[in-house]
Amino acid sequence: MAAGTADQPIPGNGDPISEEEALRRLRLTDDPSAQYYAAWWLGRNRSSHPDAVPLLQEALRQRRPRDPGAGVEENAVARNAARALGKLGAPARAAIPDLLATLDDDDHGLREAAARALGELRAEDAVEPLRRRLASGPAVAGAQQPGTPRLQEPCEALLEALGDIGVADPPVLAVIEPFVGHERPLIRSAACRALLQLTAEPRWGDQLVALLTHQQLQVRRAALMDLGAAGWRQALEPIAATLAENSLKLIALRGLVEQPAAGAGQPEAAPDPATVAVLDVMDALL
């Protein structure tokens, strides 16, 4: 995961507003700039208002062909709406069909935001469409677009979504595996993360640990986030020794504590010795 993509900066006018005000602005269909901020606000504050999800669904539908140079355009609203839906948990599952529809949009950034949201919502219906967008492999889906640094598909987001959703069918694994050999280390990291989540095979964890010593800080940061997302406990010592900010190591270690417990854990239980070992490392990084 590219560090920093998880927490979008405050877009536009970052004034403090109320939930009512955010919902009011999201209804202003002739003011995309107000809608853009409102959509971001509802996700950032994890709104549970009953109007939030329907309004964000509307915002997703108001996209149109891209109009570069038009400032904050409807597509930017749709992208923020997708990101917000990913953060609203169970009530946002009603929007899964709308998010699936945007997976085939021409807008690369919207596909990326929708893929991440579908991953966050654990949308099993998204597995096949996500798999299909990656099926042409690193040489096509993973090829660089002429004239931009982008790949043909938002591979990192698509791979991470497949890992997060957690359907470990052989056809899914077969499509992810070739991306472990992609020329870009961030894509390799995302592929290893997804495979580690889906199979728990140590070889994928070992490859992520190897990326913790990559010469580029950006790659080391991504590998930290990916090991945290997969909750790979074997990485405890290498994470502690990585040359990167303590803030990111703490996020990764939080993942080591919380991920193995996801779904199965006893939240009321006292921490076991292996968890205490992770907490001790976290304490030393504060």
Added chain:
Amino acid sequence: MINTDVMALVEAVQRADSALGLLQATQALAAAAHPDGAACLVEVLGFNNPGAAVAAVDGLIAIGEPAVDTILTNIDGYNYGARAWAVRALAGIGDVRGLEVLEDALGKDIGPSVRRAAARGLGQLRLENLAAPVRQATAERCLQALVEGCRDGEWVVRYAVAVGLESLAPELHPEPQQRLHAALLGLRHNPEEEAPVVSLRAALALQRLGVSHG
């Protein structure tokens, strides 16, 4: 190490003309851990070179109490980055003269990494040389700041508050001790908590303090 050697190390920091050169010279000065190097190390905190700043913070912590006055008189109210590093150095040294800066940082600083360092620092001030009444009053000020920190909006700060409360506990008399336990129980059972790791860390603290927490 004699003074002229330290001066040579200081000059090397001042002469450094690249990021890498500054980092290496700062590391060498920090390794000397000599009080005469403190002013120069504090200066490095304001250079916007994170690697060198980390080394300078380590050096200041290694110098310890003799560096505190230098840090406090040079703390930069305008250079945000330098202030953040200075808070970390004060938290690491644990000298009680840093109390006010740490209280302020936990309560008001905009950077979560600074608030988190301050919370940890408030739990590890060295109070053993203070006269008993002052010692108890100081510990209760730390407690008050940490209790307020339980409501911080960032999970990592609330985590650091749990760590700070655990390490502060032995300093407190029974009545404030009860308030400390209540704060940890609040972190343990907060229904709004979005980060299970915070609740787990509070459980560990309570367990280590011998408090039952369900």
